Amino acid sequence: MAATYTLKILTDFASAHTLRDYPGECRRMHGHNWKLEVEVTAQALDQQGMAMDFKAIKESARNLCAQLDHRYLNDIPPFDQINPTAENLAAFFYRGLSEKLNNERAQVSAITLWETERACVRYTEDQQQ
Numbered sequence: 770m771a772a773t774y775t776l777k778i779l780t781d782f783a784s785a786h787t788l789r790d791y792p793g794e795c796r797r798m799h800g801h802n803w804k805l806e807v808e809v810t811a812q813a814l815d816q817q818g819m820a821m822d823f824k825a826i827k828e829s830a831r832n833l834c835a836q837l838d839h840r841y842l843n844d845i846p847p848f849d850q851i852n853p854t855a856e857n858l859a860a861f862f863y864r865g866l867s868e869k870l871n872n873e874r875a876q877v878s879a880i881t882l883w884e885t886e887r888a889c890v891r892y893t894e895d896q897q898q
């Protein structure tokens with residue numbers, strides 16, 4: 770029977786944004802305390818019995834969050850070109866963390882980004898075999 774280990778860490782950052790072309794009050798500048806969940810999936814463990822060290826996942830996630838923390842997102846590439854929606858931010862984290870963390874055993878498998886306490890997006894991509 771094949772085993773799957775899905776690890777999840779949680780971190781956060783605070784930043785402001787405006788939604789361009791949005792037909793409502795979110796087109797005005799406002800801020801969020803974003804919560805970021807990073808999931809990493811593996812089918813096997815290393816010699817220590819880990820799919821990936823939680824510390825490594827947290828460090829990479831915190832480093833990427835630091836680029837956005839206490840900033841105006843619309844000033845920061847690629848959000849100077851594309852809207853800083855929860856969807857676009859989740860894809861940004863997925864790609865950035867995949868580059869840093871993926872290895873033969875374990876890969877970033879989902880990003881969940883909470884924009885408010887009541888609304889989040891969960892982003893995944895088809896895994897390449």
Ligand SMILES: Nc1nc2c(c(=O)[nH]1)N=C([C@H](O)[C@H](O)COP(=O)(O)OP(=O)(O)OP(=O)(O)O)CN2
Nearest residue numbers: 786788795799801853854855856884885886887888
């Ligand atoms: N699909 C998306 N919808 C919305 C996004 C988004 O990124 N993706 N973003 C916003 C705004 O940024 C807004 O700040 C969030 O609004 P909302 O979820 O409505 O938050 P509120 O707390 O103000 O809403 P309540 O109705 O009080 O829950 C909008 N939509």
Ligand SMILES: [Zn+2]
Nearest residue numbers: 786795799801
């Ligand atoms: Zn917002």
